[in-house]
Structures are given as C-alpha cells and as structure tokens.
Amino acid sequence: MGEAHDFSLFSLFMQADWVVKTVMVGLLFASVWCWAIIANRAIAYGRSQRQMRIFEQAFAGGASFEQLRALAETQNGGLSAVFAAAMDEWEKSHAEQAANAPGLQSRLELALDLAVSEESQALEKQLGFLATIGSAGPFIGLFGTVWGIMNAFTAIAAAENTSLAVVAPGIAEALLATALGLLAAIPAVIAYNKLSADAGNLIARMEGFSDRLAAMLSRQLDAGRAA
Template sequence: MIALALASVWTWAILLDKSFFFASLNRRSEQFLKTFRNSSTLDEAYAKVQNEKNHPLINIFKSGMEELRLSLTPGAAAHPELRAHVEDRTRTAMEITEAAESQRLGAGMGVLASIGSVSPFVGLFGTVWGIMNAFIGIANTQTTNLAVVAPGIAEALMATAIGLVAAIPAVIFYNKFARQIGDFNNRMNGFVGEFQTVLSRYLDHKV
C-alpha cells in the first residue's frame, strides 16, 4: 500500500510537471512562429532566435539553418543540382532533430503507463493476500465473529482502493498528455513543411 501511495504521488507530480511544461511550450511556440512568419528572411529569423534554446520548434529551425549554411556558401548561386541537395539535407537535419524532440516530449509517459496498468493488479494482490490472512485468522481463533476478521478484510479492500486511486488518474493523465504530444508532433511536422516552403522561395532568389 505504501508503494501504491507513492505511485499516486508520482502520478500527480508528473501531472504538475507536464501541465506547466506544455503551457510554457505552447506559449513559446506561438511567440516563435510569430517571429518566424514576421521575419523578411530566414537569416533575419535566425538572428532573432540564435541564442534561444530548449524549445523544440526553435531547435528544429536552428538545425535546418545550420545545415543550410553548411551546404550553401553565402552569396553562392543555387544551381538545380545543388538546390536539390540543400533541400534534402536541411529536411533530413530538421527531421532528425524533430525525432529527438518528440522523444523528449514523451518523458514520463512510460511511468504513467506502468502505474495505470500495474497498480490495479498490485492492489488486487494486496486484497487477496489480506483476505487469505483474515481466513487464517478465523481458523486460528476458531470463531466467525465479524469483529475479529473485519479489520483484516477492511485493510485488504483498502489495498484495492489505493490501487484504483493510483491507476485511474494515471490512465486519464496518460491519455491527456498523449493527445497533447500528438498535437505538438503534428505542429513540429507542419513547421518542417513550412520551413521547406520558405526555403524554396529563398533558393529561388539564389538561382
């Protein structure tokens, strides 16, 4: 029961951490996208966020810009063959960063999944064990007096209750954050496509 109580506390700690994390994440995402879309060039947008870090969209953008600068010499013309290589390399660099950021977003989800799936069975095991001890107590005392066995049975049932208290929030929070992670993954993927569109226009001026 102590382990189940700790699992419940852990679940709520993850809830608070993830809630604040996603609130900050979405707020900074809106700020970055506004900066990106209001910039006249990719270089201008890069200069504005160059010193920022620890945000998925910014990290994806910076990886694309760094690969662009490595692949295309400033002032150089982007002939068709080079252009294709630049676009492929920047997309690959951004997708690698996107995959890493997606994995980072999922931190703690495995804990919620484990608590949600295991806690009811742990609680049920505690209940079965407690009821077994209650029946053993009945046999030892050779009495069916409810006052003798009630405390043991009540404690056994409490194990199931605590298991459900730990499991139900874990399942709810897992589903909630899974949806948010999925939504943000779509947002990152959409940004990669948006960057490629802007990059294509950028390279048009380099031809």
C-alpha cells in the same frame, strides 16, 4: 465486551501484513510520482505552447532568418530547435560551397525530421510511466487485497472463530490496498489521456512548421540555382 478495533488508515496500514504494506508503500510512491510527472508535463507543455505561438507569429510575420535565429536562442526546444537544426545544416552546406549540391534538399529534410523526432521524444518523456500505473495500479492493489483476505481467512481458521469481528480488520486492511491502487491509477489514466493529446498537438505543430520551413528553404535554393 472486547476492545474496539482501530480502523484508522494509519492503524490499518501498521497492522497489515508485510506484503500488503509493501504494496501500499509502492502504490503511494507511484501516486506521488504520477502527480510530479503531471505537474512537470503540464508546465512544460504550457511553456512550449507559448514559445511556439511566439515563434510562429514571428515566422508568419516575415522575420528574417537572423531575427528568427536570435529568437530561437532565447527559447528552449520546440520550433526553435527545429529551426536551429535546419539553419545549422543550411549554413554548413553554404560554408562548404555545397548550396547547389543535389543532396542539400534531402539533408535539410533529414535534419528537420531528426529534430522533430528528438523534440517529440522530449515532449512524451515520462508519459509511459503514467500509462503503466494507469493500467497496472488496480491490479497491484488487487494483489495486495487478495493477499490480505487470504491472511484474514487464515486467521479465522487458526482462531476457529467465524465471527465478523475476527475477519473484519484483515479485510479492511486488504481493501485499503485496492483503494490505493485506484488512487494511483485513476489520475494517471486521466492525465495520460489529456497529456498525450496535448503532446500530439504540439508534435503536429512542429511537423507542420518543419514542412513550411522545408518548402521555404527549397524555394530559396531553387532561386539561387536560377540566379
């Protein structure tokens, strides 16, 4: 009776073909990187939600522009960045004695749109990698599986032995690649859907705040013209 084959995960990896090993290592790296992105984005979104809530409460509570500017300097991105961009344009226009210029309203709206766009890109950063792994991971693993099974059947032909004991190790090594592909893809898909929804909510809050701020500044501009 022949020696029993070692079917531990490490042994299956070490005995695999170099192509299958490359696929496995790539999928493991992708899985680790996906979890790093998930943790990073979850922490960033949680921080953004807290900061936005604080800033919205201050804004709705009637805080002055000076108080809001001071609060914005203690925060990083989000509504603070949108507010700071609008205030920078407002102050530049006043410094140039252009507060009553017809183009001030459009410049403020442009500054707000650009700030929201930049913050949106920052929020959605790295989500594309999750989407890529979520869609491509199973197929990359399947490629490793197909390659490994092809080698297994090649070994059968070379040994001229159709015994399952001959082909089983190679098939097991090949299926491990598929398992790793799913291990990387499933969390990536779930996390991408959740994080995309969270990012969308944060972006919607910034867009709503941008509209409210633009309306407030427009009223102040109209009041200044009427004075």
